[in-house]
Amino acid sequence: MSVKCGQRLVRTSFSYGQSINWFPGHMMAGLREMRDQMRNVDLVVETRDARIPLSSINKQFEQIVKGKHRVVVYNKADLAPVSIQATVQKEMAKRSQHALFTDTSVDKSVKQILELAKTLVKDDPVRYQQLVVMIVGMPNVGKSTLINALRRIGVRKGKAASTGAKPGVTRTVSGKIRVLETPAVYLVDTPGVMVPHIPDPIAAIKVALTGGIKDNIADESVLADYLLFRLNLFDGVDYCNVLGIEEPTDDISYLLQMLGKKIGALRRGGEVDIDKTIHFFLRTFRQGKFGRVCLDDLDEGSVEEFFQRNLEDASPSKNQQRKAKRAAQRQRTLERARSRNLD
Incomplete structure (x- = not known):
């Protein structure tokens, strides 16, 4: 769903159905x-x-x-x-x-x-x-x-x-x-420990966006799109001024094209380097250059819903434990494969 913001339409909801699991x-x-x-x-x-x-x-x-x-x-x-x-x-x-x-x-x-x-x-x-x-x-x-x-x-x-x-x-x-x-x-001190399975894909995006999950585990293009979605909803966040682009947009592809040209992230022939531009966009957020932001909804109903949905049972079921173990094994296999490819 979209609503009009000034002279443009912006999304009021963000849909993403894939889980992001990282439990090495x-x-x-x-x-x-x-x-x-x-x-x-x-x-x-x-x-x-x-x-x-x-x-x-x-x-x-x-x-x-x-x-x-x-x-x-x-x-x-x-x-x-x-x-x-x-x-x-x-x-x-x-x-x-x-x-x-x-x-x-x-x-x-x-x-x-x-x-x-x-x-x-x-x-x-x-x-x-x-x-x-x-x-x-x-x-x-x-x-x-x-x-x-x-x-x-x-x-x-x-x-x-x-x-x-x-x-x-x-x-x-x-x-x-x-x-x-x-x-x-x-x-x-202890190692940071991720939830073996985050049931809400949007919550997983938020964790990844703030740097809690390695970027190569998450889909960085989805992180960038979600960030743009949130920036458009925040009052008082002038991301155009921060990024040095001419106009706001709700189209992540259009934003990346504008931003890539602005920062000079170009390949041979003048094509925008999308990966490099996404990294710049995410890094700008993580460094706090868009100002103070909160990605979670904190009205009483949203908080109550969050705790009921995610924290009703603090101890994982046997099935969840098996899923977590399999996810950790898959992650170790992927990391070994990446290591061999780098050698």
């Missing part, structure tokens, strides 16, 4: 390590992406963290509208989840986590001679960057965790990283 072997191993180490953990910091406050929830963590102190940290808050924070915190509180928003470049926001750790120790100093905090979350939500920020602020030391713009940089559960001297607080 190191994620399954990471989940096992998390379970094994959880007995030694006092506080779990579940990190999510503020641009997709619902879609970045991984229901697998519900069973793993059960019975532990937990705080939900919506990272990359500098890329999401400030206006969503109160709504998200209210909706999470309804589900007994304490939510914070962090921007790792702003010390004050990161200190919230250290202050929470200090409070736990202060309330029960006999139990917590030292506090062990485990950082969990889906790929590329900024867990390692958050750890480095906590270490910089808490003990004024440099990077302790490797970071990168692509998902899958952290592949194993790390040893303890000290982030506070008094009281003694240690962090444990």
